[in-house]
Amino acid sequence: xxxxxxxxxxxxxxxxxxxxxxxxxxxxxxxxxxxxxxxxxxxxxxxxxxxxxxxxxxxxxxxxxxxxxxxxxxxxxxxxxxxxxxxxxxxxxxxxxxxxxxxxxxxxxxxxxxxxxxxxxxxxxxxxxxxxxxxxxxxxxxxxxxxxxxxxxxxxxxxxxxxxxxxxxxxxxxxxxxxxxxxxxxxxxxxxxxxxxxxxxxxxxxxxxxxxxxxxxxxxxxxxxxxxxxxxxxxxxxxxxxxxxxxxxxxxxxxxxxxxxxxxxxxxxxxxxxxxxxxxxxxxxxxxxxxxxxxxxxxxxxxxxxxxxxxxxxxxxxxxxxxxxxxxxxxxxxxxxxxxxxxxxxxxxxxxxxxxxxxxxxxxxxxxxxxxxxxxxxxxxxxxxxxxxxxxxxxxxxxxxxxxxxxxxxxxxxxxxxxxxxxxxxxxxxxxxxxxxxxxxxxxxxxxxxxxxxxxxxxxxxxxxxxxxxxxxxxxxxxxxxxxxxxxxxxxxxxxxxxxxxxxxxxxxxxxxxxxxxxxxxxxxxxxxxxxxxxxxxxxxxxxxxxxxxxxxxxxxxxxxxxxxxxxxxxxxxxxxxxxxxxxxxxxxxxxxxxxxxxxxxxxxxxxxxxxxxxxxxxxxxxxxxxxxxxxxxxxxxxxxxxxxxxxxxxxxxxxxxxxxxxxxxxxxxxxxxxxxxxxxxxxxxxxxxxxxxxxxxxxxxxxxxxxxxxxxxxxxxxxxxxxxxxxxxxxxxxxxxxxxxxxxxxxxxxxxxxxxxxxxxxxxxxxxxxxxxxxxxxxxxxxxxxxxxxxxxxxxxxxxxxxxxxxxxxxxxxxxxxxxxxxxxxxxxxxxxxxxxxxxxxxxxxxxxxxxxxxxxxxxxxxxxxxxxxxxxxxxx
Amino acid sequence: xxxxxxxxxxxxxxxxxxxxxxxxxxxxxxxxxxxxxxxxxxxxxxxxxxxxxxxxxxxxxxxxxxxxxxxxxxxxxxxxxxxxxxxxxxxxxxxxxxxxxxxxxxxxxxxx
Numbered sequence: 001x002x003x004x005x006x007x008x009x010x011x012x013x014x015x016x017x018x019x020x021x022x023x024x025x026x027x028x029x030x031x032x033x034x035x036x037x038x039x040x041x042x043x044x045x046x047x048x049x050x051x052x053x054x055x056x057x058x059x060x061x062x063x064x065x066x067x068x069x070x071x072x073x074x075x076x077x078x079x080x081x082x083x084x085x086x087x088x089x090x091x092x093x094x095x096x097x098x099x100x101x102x103x104x105x106x107x108x109x110x111x112x113x114x115x116x117x118x119x120x121x122x123x124x125x126x127x128x129x130x131x132x133x134x135x136x137x138x139x140x141x142x143x144x145x146x147x148x149x150x151x152x153x154x155x156x157x158x159x160x161x162x163x164x165x166x167x168x169x170x171x172x173x174x175x176x177x178x179x180x181x182x183x184x185x186x187x188x189x190x191x192x193x194x195x196x197x198x199x200x201x202x203x204x205x206x207x208x209x210x211x212x213x214x215x216x217x218x219x220x221x222x223x224x225x226x227x228x229x230x231x232x233x234x235x236x237x238x239x240x241x242x243x244x245x246x247x248x249x250x251x252x253x254x255x256x257x258x259x260x261x262x263x264x265x266x267x268x269x270x271x272x273x274x275x276x277x278x279x280x281x282x283x284x285x286x287x288x289x290x291x292x293x294x295x296x297x298x299x300x301x302x303x304x305x306x307x308x309x310x311x312x313x314x315x316x317x318x319x320x321x322x323x324x325x326x327x328x329x330x331x332x333x334x335x336x337x338x339x340x341x342x343x344x345x346x347x348x349x350x351x352x353x354x355x356x357x358x359x360x361x362x363x364x365x366x367x368x369x370x371x372x373x374x375x376x377x378x379x380x381x382x383x384x385x386x387x388x389x390x391x392x393x394x395x396x397x398x399x400x401x402x403x404x405x406x407x408x409x410x411x412x413x414x415x416x417x418x419x420x421x422x423x424x425x426x427x428x429x430x431x432x433x434x435x436x437x438x439x440x441x442x443x444x445x446x447x448x449x450x451x452x453x454x455x456x457x458x459x460x461x462x463x464x465x466x467x468x469x470x471x472x473x474x475x476x477x478x479x480x481x482x483x484x485x486x487x488x489x490x491x492x493x494x495x496x497x498x499x500x501x502x503x504x505x506x507x508x509x510x511x512x513x514x515x516x517x518x519x520x521x522x523x524x525x526x527x528x529x530x531x532x533x534x535x536x537x538x539x540x541x542x543x544x545x546x547x548x549x550x551x552x553x554x555x556x557x558x559x560x561x562x563x564x565x566x567x568x569x570x571x572x573x574x575x576x577x578x579x580x581x582x583x584x585x586x587x588x589x590x591x592x593x594x595x596x597x598x599x600x601x602x603x604x605x606x607x608x609x610x611x612x613x614x615x616x617x618x619x620x621x622x623x624x625x626x627x628x629x630x631x632x633x634x635x636x637x638x639x640x641x642x643x644x645x646x647x648x649x650x651x652x653x654x655x656x657x658x659x660x661x662x663x664x665x666x667x668x669x670x671x672x673x674x675x676x677x678x679x680x681x682x683x684x685x686x687x688x689x690x691x692x693x694x695x696x697x698x699x700x701x702x703x704x705x706x707x708x709x710x711x712x713x714x715x716x717x718x719x720x721x722x723x724x725x726x727x728x729x730x731x732x733x734x735x736x737x738x739x740x741x742x743x744x745x746x747x748x749x750x751x752x753x754x755x756x757x758x759x760x761x762x763x764x765x766x767x768x769x770x771x772x773x774x775x776x777x778x779x780x781x782x783x784x785x786x787x788x789x790x791x792x793x794x795x796x797x798x799x800x801x802x803x804x805x806x807x808x809x810x811x812x813x814x815x816x817x818x819x820x821x822x823x824x825x826x827x828x829x830x831x832x833x834x835x836x837x838x839x840x841x842x843x844x845x846x847x848x849x850x851x852x853x854x855x856x857x858x859x860x861x862x863x864x865x866x867x868x869x870x871x872x873x874x875x876x877x878x
Numbered sequence: 879x880x881x882x883x884x885x886x887x888x889x890x891x892x893x894x895x896x897x898x899x900x901x902x903x904x905x906x907x908x909x910x911x912x913x914x915x916x917x918x919x920x921x922x923x924x925x926x927x928x929x930x931x932x933x934x935x936x937x938x939x940x941x942x943x944x945x946x947x948x949x950x951x952x953x954x955x956x957x958x959x960x961x962x963x964x965x966x967x968x969x970x971x972x973x974x975x976x977x978x979x980x981x982x983x984x985x986x987x988x989x990x
Contacts, residue, residue, distance in 0.1 A: 027941070027944070027951045027952045027953075027954075028903075028904065028925075028941075028951070028952070028953055028954040029904075029925060030949070030951050031944050031948035031949065031951030031952065031953050032903075032904050032905045032921055032925070032948070032953070033921065034947065034948050034949040034951060035905050035945075035947050035948050036905065036921060038947040039947070055920075056920065056921055056922060059920050059921075059922040059923075060921075060922040060925065062922065062926060064926055064929050064930075065925070065926075065929070
């Protein structure tokens with residue numbers, strides 16, 4: 001027997017038997033099978049015993065033995081649930097208006113919620129796709145001088161070159177910078193603005209999808225370039241790109257050593273190609289760069305050991321770098337370095353020279369709130385409509401109760417109904433999302449990564465069930481609470497049932513709606529304010545050409561200027577380094593004389609221009625004069641600053657600023673003029689101090705600014721193209737019209753406004769639907785009252801008043817609640833703008849009037865219908 | 879109950895229940911069938927048949943202590959009821975009548 005003990009029948013078969021076998025039969029059958037099993041084991045045929053056991057278990061799986069045959073019966077509700085679902089479908093079909101209002105509201109709500117959440121998810125997972133994302137940080141810094149301080153994203157080149165060799169906690173470090181160049185493929189030339197300069201180990205730290213090539217060997221030879229798929233396609237079409245030779249900036253041959261997939265849309269780094277920093281060092285003839293600790297050259301990334309104490313590390317690093325920055329500390333300037341987790345940069349970081357595609361945590365929370373509000377509004381709609389029309393279900397409830405339905409069962413039934421409605425809405429919503437996604441993507445400006453299907457769908461549908469439960473709970477309780485006796489006797493005044501709660505919900509809904517209307521008005525006003533803001537310069541007639549400082553163009557400067565000015569459409573030609581005075585100026589260190597005559601250190605934005613620049617942009621002088629062609633000393637001795645600089649150095653007035661010194665000999669310059677502030681950083685920010693320096697060496701020119709008559713743009717630009725072709729046949733003409741650039745600068749704001757508008761209007765529409773449904777329900781309930789009043793001589797206006805009064809009171813209450821809410825929210829939002837409007841009472845009045853107007857329109861449609869109805873009809877039935 | 883008549887296999891099982899008066903449980907019955915009729919029966923068939931007999935009211939059962947090779951599971955021991963005995967006797971009577979109708983001559987015919 002001991003042998004038998006050792007051998008057990010297959011467990012799963014045994015379990016299966018225990019599962020299906022009726023309890024009163026189990027012992028007998030199981031015992032018998034064990035007996036056979038042990039007998040067969042005793043015969044030494046273990047495998048056979050096990051197999052036979054399984055066969056026996058399977059052969060016992062017969063109706064007479066399966067559990068439901070057990071002698072005591074459990075309650076079986078399945079049939080009842082089937083009935084619930086059937087009744088629900090019938091009701092959904094019967095009350096078409098209510099159902100469609102509910103479905104529209106819910107599906108629009110869910111659709112908006114899904115779209116917004118996809119966007120939010122995308123924004124929140126920026127840069128999370130790198131395998132090392134949790135350990136990757138960017139070293140940024142805060143620069144302080146005697147006159148100002150600012151934080152910037154890029155740091156000195158030595159950090160990325162050396163830190164990981166000095167600190168064991170820093171596993172790896174790499175730098176990322178931007179470069180532009182002219183690339184020649186065969187006989188075609190392209191200007192590339194979006195080339196990234198990186199260290200070779202950049203590819204070890206970050207995770208990019210390599211299509212071709214070995215990422216260990218991308219930069220084995222410095223004369224290499226790594227292309228993205230789309231750039232490779234642009235250069236070579238469908239022909240293979242690997243190993244092909246390109247020419248950079250006229251004379252530098254480089255080989256394609258790798259092809260990468262285009263960076264995903266949720267990556268802060270959006271690049272077209274990579275070249276090695278080693279190559280850049282050769283190009284720039286800069287061999288000491290890697291020992292240069294100060295300044296802001298490159299975005300510097302480090303990969304830390306998991307679990308590193310970041311604060312302790314940075315304290316050490318700062319202490320160490322300070323010893324290297326004596327040149328700065330002698331001049332009372334300092335850098336304070338800090339780490340930014342790479343995953344937080346997209347939403348949290350807003351530094352100087354940060355990534356252009358950075359998002360805003362504020363917008364993410366604003367849209368999350370809007371998404372939630374939309375969903376809640378849709379829920380409230382459902383609750384209100386269902387309870388308001390509950391009276392239609394009164395008889396059904398009464399009869400069910402008389403037959404013996406328990407309240408709990410009725411609640412379950414109505415919950416099932418609301419879950420069904422919400423599931424149908426969710427299915428509609430999924431379809432809508434599919435339809436709208438492409439449009440939404442082009443709106444947001446990037447492709448959405450749709451999360452994995454099964455999990456998302458499960459989440460979606462369990463969410464829909466939850467939504468149905470939340471929305472359906474109160475109506476279910478309300479409907480199921482009818483007293484069967486009074487219902488069946490016909491003494492029902494249940495239109496009043498739950499009115500308090502319904503009123504509260506309507507107030508909630510209208511509070512949200514009015515607040516959103518106020519927000520819409522404010523956002524719109526602010527955007528218009530931004531667009532109408534004086535930039536302080538005239539950009540309407542300005543064309544800018546970027547030629548990347550190619551010598552051939554500079555050599556033709558005179559010819560180009562003369563030829564263009566011959567044409568009456570062109571009024572000024574300025575060669576400079578900063579064709580775009582609106583975007584990303586660089587800044588540099590300079591000593592500045594204060595009003596007391598001392599010199600303080602300062603880091604100022606600067607731009608390099610020629611004498612025609614002010615004319616090209618119609619800049620106005622606050623004092624003094626701009627550089628002049630006639631006065632030769634201007635080029636070497638003069639400097640112009642803006643009004644903000646005057647204020648920043650405490651010179652008092654622009655006039656007092658004339659004659660102040662900047663810089664140290666032999667590079668000392670005298671301020672000869674102060675330009676009125678013009679906005680060069682976008683209207684989010686105040687105008688910062690700026691110095692304008694004349695270009696001494698013509699080889700520094702890299703761009704051209706033209707003032708042209710653009711009333712007939714094709715003529716002017718056609719002429720420009722013709723002349724350019726003649727003079728610079730080798731160089732592509734890369735021009736932009738300034739106004740477009742400036743508009744681009746507000747793209748993200750405009751995008752925000754449009755998205756906000758769309759979703760807010762949607763939620764207002766949802767609330768309107770709800771109100772329409774409510775008004776319908778309440779007039780229907782009062783049809784008899786209205787009929788009687790009419791026969792007694794009530795006027796149409798009086799009747800409308802009667803029906804509207806309740807709603808108007810609710811809306812007024814909501815208005816009182818919404819105003820402080822909206823005021824607070826909008827003040828918060830506006831505080832992010834340097835140039836902002838104030839929230840004024842006009843907005844509140846407009847929003848209030850709008851809300852009352854729209855709701856009166858909605859209600860009076862129903863009221864009029866009721867009032868014009870022939871009372872004989874409405875009174876006929878009893 | 880509709881079917882109070884006895885199927886061929888049921889008859890066999892019921893006969894064994896009567897024969898093994900003390901120890902008539904499913905496994906033992908199955909073994910007896912093996913021995914007597916020399917045909918392999920699966921336990922579930924016997925069990926199903928016993929269940930049917932029980933439903934028809936031909937047997938009753940009670941649970942008895944199990945043995946160690948049953949893993950301590952108790953077993954259901956069947957006893958024939960009056961109705962069961964009656965049914966068996968009815969069947970036997972029928973068969974006897976039929977046997978009586980058979981003449982030696984007809985038997986020979988069969989074998990030819």
